Amino acid sequence: EEIVISGVSLKKDVAQITMDHVPNTPGIAADIFSRVAKANIIVDDIIQTEHESGCATLSFTVDSGELKAAQKVVAEVKANWPGCKISYDNELAKVSAVGVGMRSHTGVAHSMFRALAQAKININAITTSEIKLSCLISRDQGPQALRAVHKAFNLESAPTRQGL
């Protein structure tokens, strides 16, 4: 598969809010995001996985500056579903490989994950779309991750700085 990566980018100030043990029933995500929308919080990515136990892990990312507002909203969620475990991480960055024609992520994922592994960088979260593969990593490893992924795709030009 011809991998056509046109660029690698780094978004530096990312904060993530994770809600673990959220009930996996219709209406929960709508309730959470109606509160987030009411508080006018700008959300970057939303990631959800589900677990065998019938609950889900739902997390979203915001710019670091919006974390306080997001924490207030999510505290309301906790009041509704006391069993849900909430955690925050305000030390993150997002490194992304962008390319058109990524009919499948297999080759891109393999190259990108290997580049981060060889640089001893842990991947905290992953999200993909047709044109982009993004990994959340710790902020202090951002520049190193950008260089490692950039090299993995043999891109000669300087990487673009801000989130594509």
Added chain:
Amino acid sequence: EEIVISGVSLKKDVAQITMDHVPNTPGIAADIFSRVAKANIIVDDIIQTEHESGCATLSFTVDSGELKAAQKVVAEVKANWPGCKISYDNELAKVSAVGVGMRSHTGVAHSMFRALAQAKININAITTSEIKLSCLISRDQGPQALRAVHKAFNLESAPTRQGL
């Protein structure tokens, strides 16, 4: 925020492989995807969240027809990390809202999740990018979900059928 959704799409035959309790240390994702790449499996989305206990949930989607090949690869992963719990779901579809200028997903997410909630459709997984918000739902609710989300964004033209 002016939400500019240009289309809603439905990808019908989606299968998801979920690996729960995966060690959250550098190199694990690279190892999994080197096996997936070797088996020439075409991966659609990759979603990972992490848990407080120091492990992660990593899942990926393939066309239903590739599930068998993916199961073989993932069985090797299980042999490496016996503590990891693997589950499959071959009854999924992916409904997506696509639009440019989605600087933030807040408004789109709220509308889409509310539309699915009102149609009593459960959201199994979520993944986003700048131009797209996707939800995995059960395959038999696909057409209903497409109509509900399409209506939520007041799109007059007929929805596009296959995954955008």
